[in-house]
Amino acid sequence: MARRNVGRRRADNRSNRGHRIEIPHGHGHGHGHGHGDAVVDTSVVDSDAVVARRVRIVVAALLIPLIAAAVIAMIVMWPGGDLKVPAAEQTGASGTVVSLKPCAKTPADCDLATVKLRKAPGSDKGLEVPVEVPKGKQAAVPIKVGEKVLLGVQKGAPLKSRYQYVDHDRSIPLMLLAGIFAVAVIALSRWRGVSALIALGVTALTLTQFILPAILQGSNPLLVAVVGGSVIMVIALYLTHGINAQSSVALAGTIASLGLTAFLGWAFVKVGDFSGLATEGASAIKSYVPGLDLTGLLVAGIVIGALGVLDDVTVTQASAVWELSAANPSAGRANLIGAGLRIGRAHVASVVNTLVLAYAGAALPILMTFAIGGVSTGYVLTTEIVAQEIVRGLVGSLGIIAAVPLTTALAALAVADRSRDLVGLPESVPPGAESGAEKML
Template sequence: MGSRNVGRRRAASRGNRFRKLDIPSGHGHGHGHGHGHGHGDHVVDTSVVDSDAVVARRVRIVVAAVLIPLLTAAVVMMIVMWPGGGVKVSSYQTQTARGEVTVLKACPDAKDQCDEATVKLTSGPDKGKTAPIQVPKAGQSPIPVKVGQTLMLGVQSDAQTIADRYQYVDHDRSKPLLILAAIFAVAVVALSRWRGFAALIALAVTAVMLTEFILPAILKGSNPLVVAVVGGSVIMAIALFLTHGINAESSIALSGTIAALGLTVVLGWFFTKFCQLSGLASEGASGAKQFAPHIDLTGLLVAGMVIGALGVLDDVTVTQAAAVWELSAANPAAKRRELLGAGLRIGRTHVASVVNTLVLAYAGASLPVLLVFAIQDLPAQTVISTELVAMEVVRGLVGSLGIIAAVPLTTALAAMAVADRSRNLVAASE
């Protein structure tokens, strides 16, 4: 009887401990309870899940079996395909300069056709000097040139006089764009603090990868789809670990991202071939083909789908992993099926809004084209079958399918990693 009473008291003690772990209100005082340290913040401390021995062992298996081999292969392939120099087409290179308009008057020889702007050069070989530049007359351009504005200029290096050396290209929009970027950076850091700052660094890394590896490697002749997959995998690894830290949760989110990315690649390649898309309808495709005839436009189209879906995949997988981590922190005894079901319920709402956002983004980018078709009053089947529209339909739906797949993939991986942590807690307490 004595041993039976001891067993009952031990079981009751365990039950009380688990009931405390089920409360996600942040009233615990130590890490062992999985709650925040404040008494009124109601924040669940998910770091206890990352530090759990069972979770760590399961995630190490995923990292060793999936992440390390894939990321190692991506880095090796990136080194092999690194473009180096010599990717620019010399016949398409132009020098540029900038200058501020100080005087504006009608052209002496064609008063009704153009204006002559006296521009003080702020960059270029003649910096500090003034040059007469012919610009579109007010009413002939949607954005008229005015005194005080800064212009972008093309430079003819072989011109004999300064009057013939510079031509008007466009308005210089660097200053307002920098102001907008600064507002964006301040808003991100103000809301997310150090994590927001890390996200900005990750954004800079993405820009460097695009300009120094992905675009030059494609111009150099590497397969665009392979370049996009390799570059995208490296970008996601850096962005996720830099923004969210190197931990179990980030590793699971990255695993889900790579799995969904692989599915997006397969679907994009298949439906591009199945729908007989050449890629020529893409904006700038004909120009790229003219100056780099070796480019595979079909592969470039699929590569664009992959890169376009990356940012949203990142959002979805991080959210799903975080949701499952929160659920496990609040209830360490939760079974795999319970975590999977709860995580999918969260994911359904997220996917419904994200998919709509993605499709609307593609539709917004193609709005002028859709407007032309509407004016022509063509049948819907005819409009959809044109490559210009079909390409956007495939792009939007393939990206959406990748996002949809990311939810169950990431949720399942996260549930397998953190399910039923209570066994480890019981073993540690005895």
């Protein structure tokens, strides 16, 4: 068939980003032609001249200005100098417990551990030092010989009292879990999985080297979150999914939805008279950085928390519309938008539930505290510590809901009716040359 042959010739030069999907025949307007199963390659949509021209307009008019603005804002707000606060400065150490014996004063609640230091300031590394550790009812997790522990350091104190027990050292199980995660991602997604892991590293660097320090330095937390989140999405989407038309449309939908999420978060935090002090650790950080905008920090957390889910939704919607267009190049905007929204409804329902449950899970100990106190549900929901989690979940969900029609509409505008102007088609196509798969919409 003429159109499919053109698609196959274009697919010869496609990159490994293309997806092949099986489209069963006989789904046309009641008259399948019995050509068997059609294999459709979505890379032909990316390489289509009409799609490329339309996406270039979106990139030039929307993405390039937004990306340029985000990069300039990041440069302007980039933190400089030493951000440490002397009063909050902490020195850590770690070591292995080599022996335990009961403490002299409180043997039922305390053990005197001999800890061989693995990491320690100055020349203390390798020394064996005494450290009091909790036991019995005082110990949340019992401490045994051979276990690794984290220690606090009191500078200038005698060696016998210089180190204090802080917590278990969980570096080995965390590294093991991270290794399993990396292997699983690469095993399933191969080179794209490698790209996804690199993007994850970029995200971690952006958070630790820009977002957190810039907020501590006094920049507006919401602006920092939006700028940092936009840069993260640009790198993550293009690195993971390739620089192509589909990724550009998904990125445009992500940035638009991110902006809406930021606005809704700011509006409802202001309307709800949130102070930001109910967030864990907020009081401590406020005491060290008095000028910190805690309400802005709360909104920034909402934006960053919703960012990863927005990425998932927009990529899925753009991919769905691309596959529909690959199956039927002549599909119009209305048909593509309708079909894309039908696909998006089920996805949104599950993702929204996941997001709300994630925030509810984080607040579970708080909810249990209220439950055993017999406090009424209405009273509990309006307290700041619970209400802020409700706002997080609902605002993030609204951003996800908006991402579906926004991305679907952008994708449909890019690929709709592309067969009318396909370059390289013969002047005439024999009647009935299209299969039912190509007319599925």
